[in-house]
Amino acid sequence: MSDTELRVSKIRNGTVIDHVTGGQALNVLTILDIDGSAGEQVSVGMNVPSGRLGRKDVVKVEDRELSQSEVDVLSLIAPEATINIIRDYEVVEKLRVERPDVVTGILACPNTNCITSGSEPVESRFEVLPDGVRCEYCGTIVREQIAEHIESQ
Amino acid sequence: MPQDHLVTAKELSRDDIEAILDRAVEIADDPSAFRERHADTLLALCFFEPSTRTKMSFDAAAKRLGGETVDMGSVESSSVKKGESLADTMRVVEGYADAIVLRHPSEGSAKMASEFVDVPLINAGDGAGHHPSQTLLDLFTIRESAGLDDLTIGIMGDLKYGRTVHSLSTALTNFDARQHFISPESLRLPRSVRYDLHEAGAQVREHTDLEAILPELDVLYVTRIQRERFPDENEYRKVAGEYQIDAETLDDAKADLSIMHPLPRVDEIAPDIDETTHANYFEQAHNGVPVRMALLDRLL
Numbered sequence: 001m002s003d004t005e006l007r008v009s010k011i012r013n014g015t016v017i018d019h020v021t022g023g024q025a026l027n028v029l030t031i032l033d034i035d036g037s038a039g040e041q042v043s044v045g046m047n048v049p050s051g052r053l054g055r056k057d058v059v060k061v062e063d064r065e066l067s068q069s070e071v072d073v074l075s076l077i078a079p080e081a082t083i084n085i086i087r088d089y090e091v092v093e094k095l096r097v098e099r100p101d102v103v104t105g106i107l108a109c110p111n112t113n114c115i116t117s118g119s120e121p122v123e124s125r126f127e128v129l130p131d132g133v134r135c136e137y138c139g140t141i142v143r144e145q146i147a148e149h150i151e152s153q
Numbered sequence: 154m155p156q157d158h159l160v161t162a163k164e165l166s167r168d169d170i171e172a173i174l175d176r177a178v179e180i181a182d183d184p185s186a187f188r189e190r191h192a193d194t195l196l197a198l199c200f201f202e203p204s205t206r207t208k209m210s211f212d213a214a215a216k217r218l219g220g221e222t223v224d225m226g227s228v229e230s231s232s233v234k235k236g237e238s239l240a241d242t243m244r245v246v247e248g249y250a251d252a253i254v255l256r257h258p259s260e261g262s263a264k265m266a267s268e269f270v271d272v273p274l275i276n277a278g279d280g281a282g283h284h285p286s287q288t289l290l291d292l293f294t295i296r297e298s299a300g301l302d303d304l305t306i307g308i309m310g311d312l313k314y315g316r317t318v319h320s321l322s323t324a325l326t327n328f329d330a331r332q333h334f335i336s337p338e339s340l341r342l343p344r345s346v347r348y349d350l351h352e353a354g355a356q357v358r359e360h361t362d363l364e365a366i367l368p369e370l371d372v373l374y375v376t377r378i379q380r381e382r383f384p385d386e387n388e389y390r391k392v393a394g395e396y397q398i399d400a401e402t403l404d405d406a407k408a409d410l411s412i413m414h415p416l417p418r419v420d421e422i423a424p425d426i427d428e429t430t431h432a433n434y435f436e437q438a439h440n441g442v443p444v445r446m447a448l449l450d451r452l453l
Contacts, residue, residue: 113280115261120238122265137261138282139345 025057114138167327176447192219197250210441309335310376326353399423
């Protein structure tokens with residue numbers, strides 16, 4: 001059993017999100033709209049040693065299997081993440097995050113004069129660029145610290 | 154144009170632009186031939202910000218095509234004052250009119266509004282975002298005076314918040330145009346516009362003063378440096394003075410340099426330029442009617 005697994009206990013059924021960029025675990029939960037209010041059991045390991053990343057975060061969500069489209073948005077803040085779907089303690093599927101073309105309803109536009117920043121009935125929508133994201137309404141480009149713009153933060 | 158809206162200049166291909174400008178030439182040459190072309194059509198003018206030229210020229214364009222207009226009136230006298238969303242206003246207005254012209258103070262407002270309506274929607278200015286119908290009349294004016302290929306154009310003033318600049322520079326990527334942007338550091342083109350220009354492979358250079366580049370220019374497009382953008386009045390005065398031109402400034406310019414401005418001007422173009430052959434800004438404003446007639450003719 002590895003050091004990481006010892007720090008965060010194994011789960012019976014659910015999803016393990018591994019190789020998350022160190023310090024981004026709580027943002028991962030925000031993106032996935034997991035706040036514990038639905039009764040999910042969630043384990044979080046932060047800044048645990050990683051051979052590949054140096055330091056990484058690990059998130060384990062019990063009794064919930066994430067879809068590919070759900071995990072794709074994680075690429076914005078955790079491009080190296082790997083997702084293991086667990087059933088009866090066994091990894092039955094491994095997913096890699098892939099950068100989506102568009103993310104909807106996840107990020108808030110930093111332009112306070114953008115129409116999505118007001119009270120209009122419109123969800124934010126960002127085109128995913130090779131090195132950032134771009135608001136499809138006002139065109140604002142965000143390249144740095146994208147996690148700061150996650151909507152429900 | 155891939156859809157029946159005009160939201161940004163990015164939607165305009167070279168073919169689109171040339172077709173609209175060609176039609177505008179036909180209209181300017183013989184307005185009477187188009188007098189009843191769009192009789193029984195109704196254009197909604199929804200201006201959430203004050204406007205003189207854009208609103209009046211759309212009004213005139215619709216009427217010169219035989220159509221009518223219905224005007225939302227001022228924000229103070231509309232349901233906006235009661236807290237109605239733009240989305241709801243647009244959904245109501247689309248039931249009244251065959252097309253909508255929208256000006257709104259928020260960036261992205263026209264894009265959002267276009268998603269709520271089925272009638273054609275024209276962005277007549279969305280905050281500091283875009284103003285594509287202005288761009289069409291700018292291109293018409295440039296084509297008349299200097300041609301759109303092998304063009305060297307200087308665009309000077311408030312490039313950060315100047316929506317006419319954002320649309321014009323984007324549209325010019327369809328042509329063989331060398332674009333020189335002249336502004337204070339604090340009012341450079343926004344990142345999003347520079348990104349589009351780079352993606353389009355545009356020939357672009359940025360400058361902080363006009364002097365060195367002026368002799369090369371076929372067109373100098375001047376915009377107002379907006380006092381309200383500066384938190385410090387002294388900072389405004391310092392930069393605004395650097396970007397004012399007068400007849401003497403143009404001593405080193407080409408004899409056929411065309412000076413343009415989307416208007417209103419304040420003091421960035423001195424009145425002594427008005428009487429020179431360089432002054433093209435009033436002609437530019439007049440071109441708004443035939444160009445917007447051509448645009449309406451395409452969308453209606």
